[in-house]
Amino acid sequence: MRLRAKLYIPRQIKRWLPTSLFGRSLLIIVLPVAVMQIAVTWAFFDAHWQTVNSKLSEGLAGDIAWAVASYQDDPSPEAVVKLAARAEESLALSIAFQKGKKLPTGRRTSLLPALDRSLQDALADRLIAPFWFDTTRYTAYIDIRVQVEGGVLQIYALRDRAFATQGHIFILWMVMATLLLTAVAILFIRNQVRAIERLADAADAFGRGGDIDFKPHGAREVRQAAMAFLAMKARIQRHIEQRTALLASVSHDLRTPLTRLKLEVALAEPCERMDAMKGDLSEMEHMIDEYLAFARGEGGETPQTVDLTDLIGGVVAAAVRTGAAVEAEIAPDLVVELRPNAFRRALANLIDNAAAHGEHVRVSVAARITGGVEILVDDDGPGIPEDRYEDAFKPFNRLDESRNQNEKGVGLGLAIARDMARGLGGDLVLERSPMGGLRAVMRLPG
Known part of the structure; x- marks a missing residue:
């Protein structure tokens, strides 16, 4: 058995040591x-x-x-x-x-x-x-x-x-030698660290779905890590392309018979059973849309710089047209970089979830002091216990014992919204709402 010696450094000294x-x-x-x-x-x-x-x-x-x-x-x-x-x-x-x-x-x-x-x-x-x-x-x-x-x-x-x-001359030479060695060390270390920083920036950009132009350079170990990253990137992109093609095929195969069923129901004579079948078909279509949206993720959409005022206003207006009681408080001139379609889908999921469990929904957007924006979606529903907040983000988890069951949902709305926020370098968390229900806090970088 190999024993490794560990150098013990007091916490007071660690506090003053550099972290980079x-x-x-x-x-x-x-x-x-x-x-x-x-x-x-x-x-x-x-x-x-x-x-x-x-x-x-x-x-x-x-x-x-x-x-x-x-x-x-x-x-x-x-x-x-x-x-x-x-x-x-x-x-x-x-x-x-x-x-x-x-x-x-x-x-x-x-x-x-x-x-x-x-x-x-x-x-x-x-x-x-x-x-x-x-x-x-x-x-x-x-x-x-x-x-x-x-x-x-x-x-x-x-x-x-x-x-x-002449003793001071000796001290001067010692100081000059130390400064010269320090300058040389800074130059060499800066070049090595810059290669690692570029690799980290490339990994972060790829994690957000952006295009990267990255070539391995630096020390041999750094180049090896960069080559491993590029190989991983190629495998992930190949997997995404294969999954996208598969999802397109599945979507076509599922929607074709579903469309035929909807057409047959529409041509059938109206009756109570036909109304129930229309509801089932609508629910099935909604479930397929959510499954595919969750599996597709961000679908390769390129991030764009957009004005949140118009984007959120459109999502809120669409929710109001469906009968939801939604009011919006949006600060003007909020420009961020995000994927518009993925953001619309995520925000619509949050608003639909809030409207399904509460009578009134409020959407507010403001700039954060630390940078970026913060989007708050509040409702006056029964809420969720604090110890179940993280469970609410698990796919297919609807927390039926804590909130009213959403007949149209499959428990993917919050999971999709968090994936979108984290894909942009932000996050989505849940809090207790001042309105008495649940507050969803979406934080996006500037």
């Missing part, structure tokens, strides 16, 4: 590089730069200790002038004596406190007298002051005498 393939792939590549760069930089600072800075600071502290000791041996003005000239020539130190001055009480902190600490430690080891220094006031110099008898000995030293000033 592009983001995760980029994280997989960039995160190790960034961690490595940080580790190398830390090792450089800790093992090399700090050591170099400590040695440089100790050397500068030794020169300053010599200058202070020389001043203390002979604090005369003539000796101070000679000391300053000798320090300037031999040690590149600028020395000045400030008579009667005191050391400053405050000091600004450097951006790299570790550098100040190395100089602080070095001066504390070499000097007994109080001292003060500032590494932030001048870009190329360090201001160091030592409290001596009679005043302050101010010394200016070049910054590179205490610190390795």
Whole structure:
């Protein structure tokens, strides 16, 4: 038995992880590089730069200790002038004596406190007298002051005498290398993810019944998935074509004897039995129409951009002509892409279903805040228990124990309507209606 190890990631961390393939792939590549760069930089600072800075600071502290000791041996003005000239020539130190001055009480902190600490430690080891220094006031110099008898000995030293000033170049190269690697990773990952996105778009377009022009490209595994999708698409289209041809033949074979029966009944003498036979034939024709509509699905109809105002208005008017009490509230200028014939059939099924179980039906249409449109069909009938909403979408399920039986229906109206809505990327759900009965909510994308 094969055991698979599963990496446990806390939920708090998962919340911040990217969810897209592009983001995760980029994280997989960039995160190790960034961690490595940080580790190398830390090792450089800790093992090399700090050591170099400590040695440089100790050397500068030794020169300053010599200058202070020389001043203390002979604090005369003539000796101070000679000391300053000798320090300037031999040690590149600028020395000045400030008579009667005191050391400053405050000091600004450097951006790299570790550098100040190395100089602080070095001066504390070499000097007994109080001292003060500032590494932030001048870009190329360090201001160091030592409290001596009679005043302050101010010394200016070049910054590179205490610190390795080229360390920032190393950091800059590390940052530039990280950015370059990240840019290259983004380009390559973007190309691979784009192939997957195109495959997903093609699958979504095919699922909605649209025409697709898609060629496999990208990595070998992505091309294999694309070739498998195209083969599946060809098999499904072949199946649909065969089923369409079969349904056309079945429809012709069923309707021919049905038409003859209707003709014979129409020519027969009127009687009570003939009226019952006409009702049976009408019911049979309606059942055949619903069976074929359900089996045909969307029938290969191409989606079109239509104005819902006229389309829904026509369906509502047709329902009113049959005697249904339907009122409509339709917002103007609602343009969506759908299959007009399939939509008419689906909406007519919803209205007929509502009219069969209620006395009043209301159809309202409005744009959704998140995009698309929402079509509501309400009735004042007995409704359906909430735990049976999903059962109502099952084909041939009429929920006779919950709602009045529809003598003409076969339990396919809601199934056909949901298939149409989902085929367009939307959905159809049931809710409790404010009118007291059932509300069918059809959501369509914009």
